[in-house]
Amino acid sequence: MNPFHSIKAILFDFGGTLDTDGVHWSEKFWEAYQAAGVPIKKTEYEKAFxxxxxxxxxxxxxxxxxxxxxxxxxxxxxxxxxxxxFGLPSVYHNHYKEVILTYAYEEASKTLDKTKQILERLSQHLLLGVVSNFYGNMETVLDEFGILKYLQVVIDSAKVGIRKPDPAIFRLATEHLGIAPQNTLMVGDSFDRDIIPAKQCGCITVWLEGKSWKDEVGGKEADYIIHSLSELETLIYNTKLF
Ligand SMILES: [Mg+2]
Structure with a gap:
């Protein structure tokens, strides 16, 4: 029997995965900085990020x-x-902040709306969870976007005291679900923080290869590669992963 034919759960990264569909937050913020017309170089902005x-x-x-x-x-x-x-004039501070915030929030909200529909469909067949290096408010944010109700486990690094790339954070999630790692897919945009440690933990990995500020090489080590979350359902059902 093909071991890939027995998926019972999917774990997702949040930042860069569920909220931007593969666009690294450094890139998403940079788009917002450009929309706001902030007069700085990208290299300066990256240091600030x-x-x-x-x-x-x-x-x-x-x-x-x-x-x-x-x-x-x-x-x-x-x-x-x-x-x-970098001597950015503080006189426009509030204006820049407002424009950047509005742009970033609206972009992520649109993506999270689509994400929610995907998770709703997947939740009819599989257990779902989120594993995130977050700030202690992951559940609040997931609930805000109507996603929390589709998840059986939420691991927020600030709450559990373990951060990616420690494989223990993925082990913790599979233990909470009561599903063996080899029956669990891990979907994330960071090759170093999601794919490598989830694979070490024994999960089957799906790398969401998107737009990143630095080239992440070595994707061949991921079991599967997608370029948008919308490809995930096709991958699961066409490859008969469960
Ligand atoms: Mg991420």
């Missing part, structure tokens, strides 16, 4: 923060960094 990510610890984001508040916290840190290190 990394710095804000490093400082976006759970202490800054509270468990009740919704998606917009989460994005706003991130954008605030990025703009502060650009003002301090």
């Amino acid at each position: 990394v710095d804000a990510g490093d400082h976006l610890v759970s202490a800054r984001i509270l468990p009740h923060y919704n998606f917009k508040e989460t994005l706003a916290t991130q954008i605030e840190l990025q703009l502060q960094f650009l003002e301090i290190h």
